[in-house]
Structures are given as structure tokens and as C-alpha cells.
Amino acid sequence: AQKVTQAQTEISVVEKEDVTLDCVYETRDTTYYLFWYKQPPSGELVFLIRRNSFDEQNEISGRYSWNFQKSTSSFNFTITASQVVDSAVYFCALSGHSGGYQKVTFGIGTKLQVIP
Amino acid sequence: EAGVAQSPRYKIIEKRQSVAFWCNPISGHATLYWYQQILGQGPKLLIQFQNNGVVDDSQLPKDRFSAERLKGVDSTLKIQPAKLEDSAVYLCASTRGSTNEKLFFGSGTQLSVL
Numbered sequence: 001a002q003k004v005t006q007a008q009t010e011i012s013v014v015e016k017e018d019v020t021l022d023c024v025y026e027t028r029d030t031t032y033y034l035f036w037y038k039q040p041p042s043g044e045l046v047f048l049i050r051r052n053s054f055d056e057q058n059e060i061s062g063r064y065s066w067n068f069q070k071s072t073s074s075f076n077f078t079i080t081a082s083q084v085v086d087s088a089v090y091f092c093a094l095s096g097h098s099g100g101y102q103k104v105t106f107g108i109g110t111k112l113q114v115i116p
Numbered sequence: 117e118a119g120v121a122q123s124p125r126y127k128i129i130e131k132r133q134s135v136a137f138w139c140n141p142i143s144g145h146a147t148l149y150w151y152q153q154i155l156g157q158g159p160k161l162l163i164q165f166q167n168n169g170v171v172d173d174s175q176l177p178k179d180r181f182s183a184e185r186l187k188g189v190d191s192t193l194k195i196q197p198a199k200l201e202d203s204a205v206y207l208c209a210s211t212r213g214s215t216n217e218k219l220f221f222g223s224g225t226q227l228s229v230l
Binding site for chain 2: 004033035037042043044045046047050052091093095101102103104106107108109
């Protein structure tokens with residue numbers, strides 16, 4: 001079975017601080033995909049990034065960056081110079097095989113509060 | 117491009133009543149998913165359709181939940197009879213093909229069972 005662990009349930013930072021959201025995953029697959037989604041207070045989950053298991057290049061997109069390390073089964077997400085609009089719940093997810101099916105497993109989410 | 121449409125946005129029912137949710141995925145998306153998100157938890161897959169066929173319903177409580185996607189486009193999820201623990205947000209998502217693609221989510225239906 002596959003599993004996604006987000007150990008931080010809630011984080012509060014002051015605006016302009018950097019913050020890193022941790023994600024650790026478990027899978028027996030050699031080919032899999034990792035994702036981050038954002039769920040703002042409005043409720044709709046929004047895709048942020050997808051990474052496949054063969055691509056360990058870190059990625060930067062504006063104030064967002066992602067660090068994928070297969071050796072530690074981690075896919076961490078950093079927001080630089082956080083803003084109030086970053087306040088949301090962030091989910092890490094894994095697409096792989098579980099129970100005989102190809103499925104997406106989500107972590108429980110990390111609630112980020114950015115204080116002005 | 118229109119997004120994933122869901123209705124209703126909110127629903128309040130009493131336990132043992134029945135309820136139905138509707139979802140229309142993005143045009144051309146063959147795969148449709150229903151997720152249940154209980155407060156404070158991540159989305160949990162209930163059922164996945166590929167066109168009008170069921171791919172995975174291993175976590176669907178089949179004694180009370182049912183879903184269909186008759187023409188391979190829109191879908192309905194039903195709960196009958198509802199229990200208190202069914203209170204959650206029900207999210208519909210779609211992808212063009214497989215689960216390796218990014219999911220496009222609707223706004224969800226918030227269900228409260230009293």
C-alpha cells in the first residue's frame with residue numbers, strides 16, 4: 001500500500017517569512033508521480049506541481065520551490081517571502097499502485113496561516 | 117475552458133434520508149473521480165470511472181453509496197440512507213486519461229447529516 005505523510009498539521013508564519021511544508025511518501029512502485037495541491041478557504045483544490053519518480057531536479061516557480069529526494073522519500077515545498085494569499089491547506093499526493101489499482105493517495109494536509 | 121461543475125454546493129439532511137450529488141467534468145475528460153473529504157483530512161477516493169466504466173470502487177461503501185456515469189460524461193453519486201459520519205465535502209475531479217495527470221477539481225458539495 002502507498003502512503004503520504006504530512007507531519008505538520010498547522011503552521012503559522014509572519015508575512016515575508018519563508019516556510020517549508022514537509023511531505024514523506026511510501027510506495028513499492030519504481031514509477032510513480034508526486035503532486036502538490038492548494039486548497040484555499042473557498043474549498044476548490046488547485047494543482048501546483050507534478051513530478052515523476054525519475055526526475056529529481058528541483059523546481060522553482062516564482063516564490064514556490066520543490067525539493068524532491070528519492071533517497072529520503074521526500075517531496076518538500078517551500079514558499080519564499082510568504083504572503084497572506086498563501087494562506088490555505090496544502091496537500092501532497094502520490095499516484096501509484098495500491099490494492100491492485102492505480103490511484104492517487106493524499107496526505108492529511110498542512111494548514112498554512114500567513115499573518116500580516 | 118469550463119471547469120468541473122458540481123451541484124448542489126451545500127446540502128443539509130437528516131440521518132436515514134437520501135441525497136444525490138451531480139458532477140459534470142471538463143469536456144473531453146475520460147476519467148472522473150469522486151472523493152470524500154472529512155474535515156481535517158485529505159481527500160479519499162470513493163470511485164473512479166473511465167468513460168462509463170468503473171475502474172476502482174474499492175473504498176466505496178456499497179451498502180449505502182452508489183454512483184453512475186451512464187453516458188460517459190456527467191455523473192451522480194447517491195447516499196441512501198445517510199449516516200452522521202457521512203458529513204463531509206464530496207469532491208468531483210476529472211482528468212483526460214490516467215491518474216498520473218493533474219486532477220481538475222470542482223468546488224465540492226458540503227454535506228451535513230443531522
